[in-house]
Amino acid sequence: MNAANQRPDLIDALRKAREQLPGDPAFGDPLSVSGPGGARAVARAADRIVGDTPSAAREIGFGALQIWQAMLERVGRGKGSEEVTVMFTDLVAFSKWSLSAGDGATLELLRGVAKAIEPPIADRGGHVVKRMGDGVMAVFDSPDRAVGAAIQAKRNLEKVEVGGYTPRMRVGLHTGSPREIGGDWLGVDVTIAARVMEAGGNGHTMLSEATLDALRPETLAQLGMGVKPYRRSFFAAPMSGVPEDLRIFRLSRG
Missing domain, CATH: 3.30.70.1230 (Nucleotide cyclase, GGDEF domain)
Structure with missing residues (x-):
């Protein structure tokens, strides 16, 4: 399982998949997880848990948070x-x-x-x-x-x-x-x-x-x-x- 989590081809495929999701596909970079509150606060917590080493689990987690952030924006909570x-x-x-x-x-x-x-x-x-x-x-x-x-x-x-x-x-x-x-x-x-x-x-x-x-x-x-x-x-x-x-x-x- 750990070997699959670190597979470069799988990580790359998940990153490309994130480009098709709502929200910012760069979510999870140092800029997007700075500051308190909302999806960013959860992202920082997730980043501490899974670390900053590229992995499939990390991309899946940030993909979910990316969608959550986009949903918050659409209902006005980001404005x-x-x-x-x-x-x-x-x-x-x-x-x-x-x-x-x-x-x-x-x-x-x-x-x-x-x-x-x-x-x-x-x-x-x-x-x-x-x-x-x-x-x-x-x-x-x-x-x-x-x-x-x-x-x-x-x-x-x-x-x-x-x-x-x-x-x-x-x-x-x-x-x-x-x-x-x-x-x-x-x-x-x-x-x-x-x-x-x-x-x-x-x-x-x-x-x-x-x-x-x-x-x-x-x-x-x-x-x-x-x-x-x-x-x-x-x-x-x-x-x-x-x-x-x-x-x-x-x-x-x-």
């Missing part, structure tokens, strides 16, 4: 009553640099990054929900202030340098109605914001169409910025856990 703009940030190729730089330089860099990006978030009414190593998740009650914070944070980051290395950061912004539970924010809109960030490649600031539509008409002009449609590479894997018609835009200097 909040207020619209917010969710921001995710991430340093490009940070892990590779950190391996060669060492712990001391890594800690120095992360402190410099925090001092660069967190004040613009707080100054514009944003709230850092959690820090995730080299990135943060934050929420704003205004998409305009969220965009302003992203721009200022990246400008501040240009002044951060450790041992001749200056980090690059990608940012993703999405506006929706996630649900706030125990100080965390959960729901499909959070997943979308994370996927929008992932589209930022080597250090771009990306907006979902929902965020772009929610901006005041004059905001981008006042910030000296414009937008360009994001076109996914033909060879890029499709985004998981997001609507098929999701449109993303890249912020550019106007």
Whole structure:
């Protein structure tokens, strides 16, 4: 039985089967099981029981939780009553640099990054929900202030340098109605914001169409910025856990 549980071909088949199920087929990754509450809390408990080693039992369990999460979203339990703009940030190729730089330089860099990006978030009414190593998740009650914070944070980051290395950061912004539970924010809109960030490649600031539509008409002009449609590479894997018609835009200097 244990041998079958560890069979790579069986695990791969179950992962492919999860792509046909409702909900996010990436459910169970570190991002999707972060934060308290609901299916994620059960997922973390399951992860502790079965461990993080790939196995058939793990995929079956997360498949069931994936469906449960999708059902909660459909009946509104994953939606909040207020619209917010969710921001995710991430340093490009940070892990590779950190391996060669060492712990001391890594800690120095992360402190410099925090001092660069967190004040613009707080100054514009944003709230850092959690820090995730080299990135943060934050929420704003205004998409305009969220965009302003992203721009200022990246400008501040240009002044951060450790041992001749200056980090690059990608940012993703999405506006929706996630649900706030125990100080965390959960729901499909959070997943979308994370996927929008992932589209930022080597250090771009990306907006979902929902965020772009929610901006005041004059905001981008006042910030000296414009937008360009994001076109996914033909060879890029499709985004998981997001609507098929999701449109993303890249912020550019106007």
